[in-house]
Amino acid sequence: xxxxxxxxxxxxxxxxxxxxxxxxxxxxxxxxxxxxxxxxxxxxxxxxxxxxxxxxxxxxxxxxxxxxxxxxxxxxxxxxxxxxxxxxxxxxxxxxxxxxxxxxxxxxxxxxxxxxxxxxxxxxxxxxxxxxxxxxxxxxxxxxxxxxxxxxxxxxxxxxxxxxxxxxxxxxxxxxxxxxxxxxxxxxxxxxxxxxxxxxxxxxxxxxxxxxxxxxxxxxxxxxxxxxxxxxxxxxxxxxxxxxxxxxxxxxxxxxxxxxxxxxxxxxxxxxxxxxxxxxxxxxxxxxxxxxxxxxxxxxxxxxxxxxxxxxxxxxxxxxxxxxxxxxxxxxxxxxxxxxxxxxxxxxxxxxxxxxxxxxxxxxxxxxxxxxxxxxxxxxxxxxxxxxxxxxxxxxxxxxxxxxxxxxxxxxxxxxxxxxxxxxxxxxxxxxxxxxxxxxxxxxxxxxxxxxxxxxxxxxxxxxxxxxxxxxxxxxxxxxxxxxxxxxxxxxxxxxxxxxxxxxxxxxxxxxxxxxxxxxxxxxxxxxxxxxxxxxxxxxxxxxxxxxxxxxxxxxxxxxxxxxxxxxxxxxxxxxxxxxxxxxxxxxxxxxxxxx
Amino acid sequence: xxxxxxxxxxxxxxxxxxxxxxxxxxxxxxxxxxxxxxxxxxxxxxxxxxxxxxxxxxxxxxxxxxxxxxxxxxxxxxxxxxxxxxxxxxxxxxxxxxxxxxxxxxxxxxxxxxxxxxxxxxxxxxxxxxxxxxxxxxxxxxxxxxxxxxxxxxxxxxxxxxxxxxxxxxxxxxxxxxxxxxxxxxxxxxxxxxxxxxxxxxxxxxxxxxxxxxxxxxxxxxxxxxxxxxxxxxxxxxxxxxxxxxxxxxxxxxxxxxxxxxxxxxxxxxxxxxxxxxxxxxxxxxxxxxxxxxxxxxxxxxxxxxxxxxx
Numbered sequence: 001x002x003x004x005x006x007x008x009x010x011x012x013x014x015x016x017x018x019x020x021x022x023x024x025x026x027x028x029x030x031x032x033x034x035x036x037x038x039x040x041x042x043x044x045x046x047x048x049x050x051x052x053x054x055x056x057x058x059x060x061x062x063x064x065x066x067x068x069x070x071x072x073x074x075x076x077x078x079x080x081x082x083x084x085x086x087x088x089x090x091x092x093x094x095x096x097x098x099x100x101x102x103x104x105x106x107x108x109x110x111x112x113x114x115x116x117x118x119x120x121x122x123x124x125x126x127x128x129x130x131x132x133x134x135x136x137x138x139x140x141x142x143x144x145x146x147x148x149x150x151x152x153x154x155x156x157x158x159x160x161x162x163x164x165x166x167x168x169x170x171x172x173x174x175x176x177x178x179x180x181x182x183x184x185x186x187x188x189x190x191x192x193x194x195x196x197x198x199x200x201x202x203x204x205x206x207x208x209x210x211x212x213x214x215x216x217x218x219x220x221x222x223x224x225x226x227x228x229x230x231x232x233x234x235x236x237x238x239x240x241x242x243x244x245x246x247x248x249x250x251x252x253x254x255x256x257x258x259x260x261x262x263x264x265x266x267x268x269x270x271x272x273x274x275x276x277x278x279x280x281x282x283x284x285x286x287x288x289x290x291x292x293x294x295x296x297x298x299x300x301x302x303x304x305x306x307x308x309x310x311x312x313x314x315x316x317x318x319x320x321x322x323x324x325x326x327x328x329x330x331x332x333x334x335x336x337x338x339x340x341x342x343x344x345x346x347x348x349x350x351x352x353x354x355x356x357x358x359x360x361x362x363x364x365x366x367x368x369x370x371x372x373x374x375x376x377x378x379x380x381x382x383x384x385x386x387x388x389x390x391x392x393x394x395x396x397x398x399x400x401x402x403x404x405x406x407x408x409x410x411x412x413x414x415x416x417x418x419x420x421x422x423x424x425x426x427x428x429x430x431x432x433x434x435x436x437x438x439x440x441x442x443x444x445x446x447x448x449x450x451x452x453x454x455x456x457x458x459x460x461x462x463x464x465x466x467x468x469x470x471x472x473x474x475x476x477x478x479x480x481x482x483x484x485x486x487x488x489x490x491x492x493x494x495x496x497x498x499x500x501x502x503x504x505x506x507x508x509x510x511x512x513x514x515x516x517x518x519x520x521x522x523x524x525x526x527x528x529x530x531x532x533x534x535x536x537x538x539x540x541x542x543x544x545x546x547x548x549x550x551x552x553x554x555x556x557x558x559x560x561x562x563x564x565x566x567x568x569x570x571x572x573x574x575x576x577x578x579x580x581x582x583x584x585x586x587x588x589x590x591x592x593x594x595x596x
Numbered sequence: 597x598x599x600x601x602x603x604x605x606x607x608x609x610x611x612x613x614x615x616x617x618x619x620x621x622x623x624x625x626x627x628x629x630x631x632x633x634x635x636x637x638x639x640x641x642x643x644x645x646x647x648x649x650x651x652x653x654x655x656x657x658x659x660x661x662x663x664x665x666x667x668x669x670x671x672x673x674x675x676x677x678x679x680x681x682x683x684x685x686x687x688x689x690x691x692x693x694x695x696x697x698x699x700x701x702x703x704x705x706x707x708x709x710x711x712x713x714x715x716x717x718x719x720x721x722x723x724x725x726x727x728x729x730x731x732x733x734x735x736x737x738x739x740x741x742x743x744x745x746x747x748x749x750x751x752x753x754x755x756x757x758x759x760x761x762x763x764x765x766x767x768x769x770x771x772x773x774x775x776x777x778x779x780x781x782x783x784x785x786x787x788x789x790x791x792x793x794x795x796x797x798x799x800x801x802x803x804x805x806x807x808x809x810x811x812x813x814x815x816x817x818x819x820x821x822x823x824x825x826x827x828x829x830x831x832x833x834x835x836x837x838x839x840x841x842x843x844x845x846x847x848x849x850x851x852x853x854x855x856x857x858x859x860x861x862x863x864x865x866x867x868x869x870x871x872x873x874x875x876x877x878x879x880x881x882x883x884x885x886x887x888x889x890x891x892x893x894x895x896x897x898x899x900x901x902x903x904x905x906x907x
Contacts, residue, residue, distance in 0.1 A: 056806055058802065058805055058806060082808070083808075084805070084806060084807060084808035085806075085807040085808030085809075086808065089806065089807055090803070090806040090807075092799060092802070092803060094799055097798065097799040097800060098799045098800050098802070098803035099800055099803070100800050100804070100818050100822070101800065101822065101897075101898065102821055102822060102825075102895065102896055102897055102898075103818075104897075112807055112809075115808075115809075116807075116808065147897045147898070147901075149897070149898050149901070150901070160803070163803075163807055164807065166807070167807065167808070173806075
């Protein structure tokens with residue numbers, strides 16, 4: 001480099017949590033060159049966010065930090081707080097709640113600019129407007145006086161980026177900044193970050209769990225597992241030829257548009273304080289040797305520019321390919337071509353303030369065949385969840401009709417709806433929120449049987465254990481509470497509960513969206529298996545186009561309440577006919593070669 | 597739009613007033629007769645009947661009720677039975693004393709409650725926090741008449757620092773205000789603390805720290821205004837607590853306010869005075885609630901937006 005200050009250099013960072021009484025981050029090194037975008041990837045609980053927070057000195061007294069952190073060449077662990085905003089800035093996943101809700105975005109930005117650049121308010125206001133233009137906020141002058149709640153998530157993220165640029169930092173920590181956004185917005189934000197990097201030469205640490213995003217935006221990547229970096233190097237190198245089995249596992253967990261069945265990684269990240277003596281990944285690693293369990297591996301050079309912490313690194317590119325379960329798409333087996341559910345010219349309205357109505361869905365028609373899976377895709381506000389609600393009888397169609405087994409779907413609150421619940425069940429997005437925190441998993445799975453008065457107690461308990469087994473949990477989970485098990489296990493319990501009444505159709509509304517990719521892959525595999533075993537029809541509502549091929553035969557594409565395209569997964573993904581579908585596909589972050 | 601929202605709230609307030617007046621009117625007349633309360637037990641029944649006749653108490657309730665409203669419409673709140681003075685005049689004389697007491701009490705609640713709550717929140721888990729919270733529990737656990745008596749025993753009887761009665765010097769206010777405001781200040785401190793803690797863990801606080809906003813700025817400029825929003829509701833309730841608290845406090849300290857007048861008037865069945873006081877109290881509650889609603893709209897842009905978009 002040209003003697004420019006290194007944006008970020010972290011050496012031997014150890015972060016200790018007093019309450020856990022164990023180090024959460026151990027001996028971590030991370031550096032970013034000017035203009036470099038470094039990805040930081042790993043499952044939740046691997047320590048990605050904590051690393052960023054520690055680097056910015058944002059951790060409170062519950063934490064103890066040791067090691068060297070240099071922001072823009074200022075090697076000052078203690079004085080980090082004073083350099084925040086100038087040397088380093090950070091953006092977060094949920095931009096809307098990261099802005100002060102009761103101050104306009106213009107005021108927030110102007111104040112920050114005035115403070116960080118020592119400008120008068122009038123000058124700062126001009127700079128603030130320039131920044132809003134720079135981040136491509138539409139109509140910046142008008143939006144200057146908007147409050148965060150009046151802007152969309154993507155627009156607020158632009159404001160957050162403008163705030164981050166206020167102090168002209170050398171390093172930007174971006175903690176899952178696009179995870180909550182729609183794909184098309186995500187790709188716009190990624191482009192924006194790249195162009196800002198090109199313009200300012202700022203370094204970026206980009207935290208994400210999405211390897212597709214890493215491939216899209218990052219130059220280098222560091223893979224974190226259980227508080228350590230297990231592998232780092234250039235992105236393309238690592239994605240093509242992962243050396244660490246964990247990296248390989250993550251890669252093979254990524255669903256792809258091409259439709260490879262993601263494999264996932266069994267088990268979960270050990271909690272700090274419960275880490276095994278040897279390699280922390282050994283208990284989940286298929287390549288583990290006896291010495292892996294006793295000797296902690298150090299991060300050492302693997303090849304040019306690459307480091308790996310593994311006693312038995314994978315060689316060549318066999319690993320990633322082999323660990324994919326198979327290359328089949330979802331079987332295009334001809335199901336009984338008989339519709340089990342029919343949506344006919346359906347429209348659905350929601351009442352809004354002032355007595356008006358908002359048409360969430362209009363004139364939508366498609367069928368769901370028996371034992372078939374249909375993906376309903378679209379961005380937020382496209383009406384895809386409303387389709388699910390219509391099918392469940394939770395909303396009444398304003399026009400048209402919704403049929404199940406040729407009968408109109410009964411509405412919630414009617415006598416018939418209770419019986420209908422035995423045919424169609426829901427798997428919602430957030431498994432924690434959809435389980436009662438104060439009831440055991442077992443009782444919640446059994447509850448539908450009690451409500452519908454099915455079977456004796458012994459039969460119900462038997463059914464409960466059978467279902468726990470079917471979703472891969474086992475009867476020993478019956479007495480656990482939701483907070484005692486992981487997110488993936490909670491989602492399995494929710495699926496077991498949905499299957500309890502032996503429904504014919506499951507509505508999965510973003511059922512894997514809040515899970516780690518490694519877990520998501522296994523839930524998808526589970527759904528496939530259960531679909532076969534219980535002969536289910538599936539409606540899979542999702543914003544992630546990459547999981548369609550591995551699970552669904554048909555795709556319905558929704559835009560602004562209308563169905564813009566419907567067809568087989570093959571058709572829609574390979575030869576999309578509607579421009580919107582093409583835009584969605586183009587925005588999917590993944591290696592372009594897989595699109596071919 | 598804004599005007600419509602405010603008009604709607606004022607109309608609702610008037611309805612509240614109407615219901616309160618009606619309720620009190622009937623309850624008072626069904627629970628005791630002013631004449632027998634006033635005259636000795638051995639009075640000639642004929643005289644008592646004559647008095648009822650004179651005061652219009654023997655008419656059907658509905659007629660009396662209609663008559664009462666007719667009077668109100670003309671600004672006539674009725675007269676006291678004993679000395680025949682207009683009820684409004686009798687009550688008005690007492691307003692300044694009560695207003696002094698309750699307003700000072702309210703200021704005490706805010707001035708003591710807010711800083712203690714903030715102090716506890718920013719020193720969460722420390723001795724300071726625990727100390728303030730212990731004080732707070734003690735504060736709202738003590739019934740205020742008991743606290744008042746304790747204060748008199750300590751400062752007037754034992755230490756002889758403050759007079760137990762009187763209302764003409766500023767220091768006469770000290771003990772009554774402390775008695776009246778302690779419980780409220782304790783509740784507010786607690787509420788401000790939890791509200792501040794919630795706000796301080798919000799993502800926007802973390803984001804502000806990440807861009808280097810000074811901790812003092814974060815607390816006063818960002819956290820406090822956000823934490824104040826839910827606290828305003830509680831402050832609205834406090835007005836009610838202050839009014840009922842002032843009745844007891846005025847009795848303990850022989851404070852010449854409305855509270856004592858109310859107690860005397862109820863025992864003497866001075867219907868017009870009781871009604872006027874109740875109406876006045878209800879009116880101040882309604883005004884307090886209206887103020888809370890308007891303050892909400894002022895502070896919270898989201899509420900403003902929801903209100904003006906007709907939701």
